[in-house]
Amino acid sequence: MYSSKVSSLTRLNQSTHLFRRSFFNQTYINGQWVSSQSGETFKVYNPSNGKEIGSVPNCNNQDADKAIQAAYDTFHNKWSIKTGKERSVIMRKFNDLILKNKDHLAKILTTEMGKPVKEAAGEIVYGASYIEWFAEEAKRIHGDVLPSATVNRRSFVIRQPVGVCGFITPWNFPSSMILRKAGPALAAGCTIVIKPAEDTPYSCLALCDLAKEAGFPDGTINVLTSTRSAEIGKFLCEHPLISKMSFTGSTEVGKKIMAMCASTVKKISLELGGNAPFLVFNSADVKQAVQGAMASKFRASGQTCVCANRILVQDGIYDEFIAEFTKKAKEQTVGDGLDEKTILGPVINQDQYERIIDFVADARDKGAKIITGGKEKKGKNSGFFIEPTIIADVKLSMRVAQEEIFGPVASIIKFKTEEEAIKIANSVDVGLAAYLYSQDLSQVWRVAERLQTGMVGINEGLISSVEAPFGGVKQSGFGREGSKYGMEDYVNMKYICMGNLKDVDRTS
Numbered sequence: 067m068y069s070s071k072v073s074s075l076t077r078l079n080q081s082t083h084l085f086r087r088s089f090f091n092q093t094y095i096n097g098q099w100v101s102s103q104s105g106e107t108f109k110v111y112n113p114s115n116g117k118e119i120g121s122v123p124n125c126n127n128q129d130a131d132k133a134i135q136a137a138y139d140t141f142h143n144k145w146s147i148k149t150g151k152e153r154s155v156i157m158r159k160f161n162d163l164i165l166k167n168k169d170h171l172a173k174i175l176t177t178e179m180g181k182p183v184k185e186a187a188g189e190i191v192y193g194a195s196y197i198e199w200f201a202e203e204a205k206r207i208h209g210d211v212l213p214s215a216t217v218n219r220r221s222f223v224i225r226q227p228v229g230v231c232g233f234i235t236p237w238n239f240p241s242s243m244i245l246r247k248a249g250p251a252l253a254a255g256c257t258i259v260i261k262p263a264e265d266t267p268y269s270c271l272a273l274c275d276l277a278k279e280a281g282f283p284d285g286t287i288n289v290l291t292s293t294r295s296a297e298i299g300k301f302l303c304e305h306p307l308i309s310k311m312s313f314t315g316s317t318e319v320g321k322k323i324m325a326m327c328a329s330t331v332k333k334i335s336l337e338l339g340g341n342a343p344f345l346v347f348n349s350a351d352v353k354q355a356v357q358g359a360m361a362s363k364f365r366a367s368g369q370t371c372v373c374a375n376r377i378l379v380q381d382g383i384y385d386e387f388i389a390e391f392t393k394k395a396k397e398q399t400v401g402d403g404l405d406e407k408t409i410l411g412p413v414i415n416q417d418q419y420e421r422i423i424d425f426v427a428d429a430r431d432k433g434a435k436i437i438t439g440g441k442e443k444k445g446k447n448s449g450f451f452i453e454p455t456i457i458a459d460v461k462l463s464m465r466v467a468q469e470e471i472f473g474p475v476a477s478i479i480k481f482k483t484e485e486e487a488i489k490i491a492n493s494v495d496v497g498l499a500a501y502l503y504s505q506d507l508s509q510v511w512r513v514a515e516r517l518q519t520g521m522v523g524i525n526e527g528l529i530s531s532v533e534a535p536f537g538g539v540k541q542s543g544f545g546r547e548g549s550k551y552g553m554e555d556y557v558n559m560k561y562i563c564m565g566n567l568k569d570v571d572r573t574s
């Protein structure tokens with residue numbers, strides 16, 4: 067298993083030299099490792115130390131066209147014509163290969179993205195779970211027989227793959243955001259063209275090598291590593307041979323994707339930004355709430371779309387919650403994700419680093435209290451580290467309350483009544499995840515049903531799992547990834563009407 071080009075990956079642990087060489091320096095189109103037709107490459111850096119990891123091809127529209135054409139041919143001639151069971155067998159093998167190489171993939175992920183290697187291994191397992199789940203679902207893409215209003219007719223619904231799918235994915239989950247889309251797409255019989263985030267192309271390329279080993283036909287999975295996001299994005303969205311775009315990233319870019327897809331009326335899924343409210347009521351178990359807040363806020367150094375962004379705490383337990391939360395936050399070890407002791411890695415890059423530091427300054431200037439942190443951990447040129455930060459007495463006018471922080475900064479707002487908390491929670495134009503902590507069962511249902519989000523965690527800070535539908539409402543997008551609902555985004559429903567059935571026409 068895991069032979070040829072990637073054999074160095076299996077030796078990842080043995081020396082830094084081999085480790086560095088195991089990062090692919092070509093992209094993957096039509097089953098081949100290739101350079102860009104532009105002849106250009108771009109550099110990728112490790113956010114823990116600012117050092118260059120390597121270079122990958124800077125693909126252009128010519129490369130994109132080649133990848134789309136390969137995906138189109140493979141869709142029609144090889145992948146969609148397999149039975150669900152045949153696709154399932156290959157997907158199952160892909161899942162097994164990912165899990166077998168979990169530790170190697172985790173190190174690649176940590177090196178390019180920064181999250182601690184244990185957390186990265188968790189992401190690999192999480193991503194693989196979508197391949198495993200949808201490998202099973204591939205065998206269950208059922209149709210329907212509908213009751214017909216006319217005796218000499220029979221009506222059916224069949225569900226068919228949408229066709230070639232374009233994926234544009236973010237850097238914060240370089241592996242699982244791709245696999246979460248690839249699971250249902252591949253199971254349905256679709257082929258894919260992926261444009262991974264420019265900060266983190268290596269996890270995607272390593273997955274392709276495993277996909278080849280698993281036996282996907284050439285052209286089933288294609289990758290465009292590129293810094294030309296806007297150009298390639300437009301090309302994919304407007305290309306007539308692409309039937310569906312699935313985008314995970316910011317709301318700002320998601321709106322552009324939606325507008326660009328209008329020209330060819332593509333099916334789209336948008337998994338966009340959040341601004342999760344985390345409500346802690348007086349009846350909550352405070353220790354449990356703090357544990358949930360730690361998990362939700364500081365996962366991936368605060369760089370997840372479902373991270374608690376506004377922590378709303380009721381006045382009766384406000385001081386107790388802050389004291390306990392501060393104690394736990396101070397215990398976090400910040401550092402290089404490859405160091406086993408690290409709990410919090412760096413943030414992704416200089417822009418993100420400066421954005422977060424500005425958020426803290428804005429809150430401080432407007433009168434919030436910085437309880438702990440708020441500072442860079444080391445010189446920013448040697449890694450983008452930020453201490454876990456807690457800001458109390460946050461007002462709604464502050465940037466930490468209005469915008470998605472995407473960093474290890476917790477903003478805490480005091481509230482008095484349930485009505486006030488719900489009003490604040492729903493006051494933003496996005497609605498991905500929300501959390502609430504309460505031991506009052508009636509309150510739990512009252513509040514959960516009124517929160518304007520696609521997902522709600524009750525007395526639970528980590529809610530993502532393959533069995534559950536992941537997705538948002540409002541400007542957090544639409545479409546659902548994972549679960550029994552996840553296949554719907556990758557199939558078209560076709561109604562088939564069979565008429566003039568003489569032998570069943572009871573009127574003749």
Ligand SMILES: NC(=O)c1ccc[n+]([C@@H]2O[C@H](COP(=O)([O-])OP(=O)(O)OC[C@H]3O[C@@H](n4cnc5c(N)ncnc54)[C@H](O)[C@@H]3O)[C@@H](O)[C@H]2O)c1
Pocket residue numbers: 234235236237238239243261262263264295296297298299300314315316317319320322336337338339340370371372470472498538
């Ligand atoms: N809802 C979810 O499931 C989910 C998951 C992860 C991240 N996110 C969101 O993603 C954001 C952070 O990720 P990011 O900074 O990579 O987001 P981003 O929108 O800047 O980039 C996402 C992807 O879009 C590409 N891109 C950028 N500009 C583009 C353009 N004009 N046309 C086409 N593609 C373009 C990028 O290269 C990248 O591959 C946050 O807002 C976060 O909440 C959402």
Ligand SMILES: O=CCCC(=O)O
Pocket residue numbers: 238239369370371372530536
């Ligand atoms: O960042 C968004 C994805 C996070 C998750 O799947 O839990």
